[in-house]
Amino acid sequence: MPSGPEEESWFAAQRALVEEYLERQRLEHRGVARFPSFHVYPHVSLWAVQSRLDPGTAGWWAISGDMPTDYIARHPYAAPREALQQFANRWLEMSDCMIRGVPHPQIAIGPREKWAELAPVLRTRGDALLFLAVDDALWEEWSRSV
Numbered sequence: 001m002p003s004g005p006e007e008e009s010w011f012a013a014q015r016a017l018v019e020e021y022l023e024r025q026r027l028e029h030r031g032v033a034r035f036p037s038f039h040v041y042p043h044v045s046l047w048a049v050q051s052r053l054d055p056g057t058a059g060w061w062a063i064s065g066d067m068p069t070d071y072i073a074r075h076p077y078a079a080p081r082e083a084l085q086q087f088a089n090r091w092l093e094m095s096d097c098m099i100r101g102v103p104h105p106q107i108a109i110g111p112r113e114k115w116a117e118l119a120p121v122l123r124t125r126g127d128a129l130l131f132l133a134v135d136d137a138l139w140e141e142w143s144r145s146v
Contacts, residue, residue: 091126
C-alpha cells in the first residue's frame with residue numbers, strides 16, 4: 001500500500017506504464033494488480049498480471065520503474081523475490097549478448113545500433129535487481145510489512 005500521495009501517484013503512473021507496455025506487447029490478460037507485489041519507491045515496482053485463461057490467478061509478472069519495463073511468465077517464479085532474480089538474470093544475459101554484439105537467442109531489445117548504449121544500462125539495472133533479490137534482510141523486512 002502507498003505511504004502517501006507521492007507514492008500513490010507513482011504507483012498509478014507505473015501501473016499505467018505497465019498496462020501500456022503489455023498492450024504494445026499484445027499480451028492478453030485480465031488486468032494488472034491495483035498495487036505492486038513488491039516495490040522500492042521510486043526505483044522499482046513489480047506487478048502481478050492476471051491470467052486470461054485462469055481468472056483470479058497471476059499469469060505473469062511485470063516490472064517497471066527506473067529501468068526497462070518488461071514481463072515474464074509467473075510460472076515457475078511464484079514469489080516476487082524469484083521474479084526479481086529472473087528479471088536480473090535475464091537482463092544480465094541480454095547485456096552480455098549486446099556487449100559481444102550477438103543477438104540473444106530468444107529475446108530482442110532495441111535496435112542493434114543502440115546496443116553499445118543500452119548494454120551498460122541493462123547491466124546496471126540487472127545488477128541492482130540482483131542485489132535486491134539476494135538481500136535476505138530486505139525480504140525479512142518486506143514479509144513483516146505485508
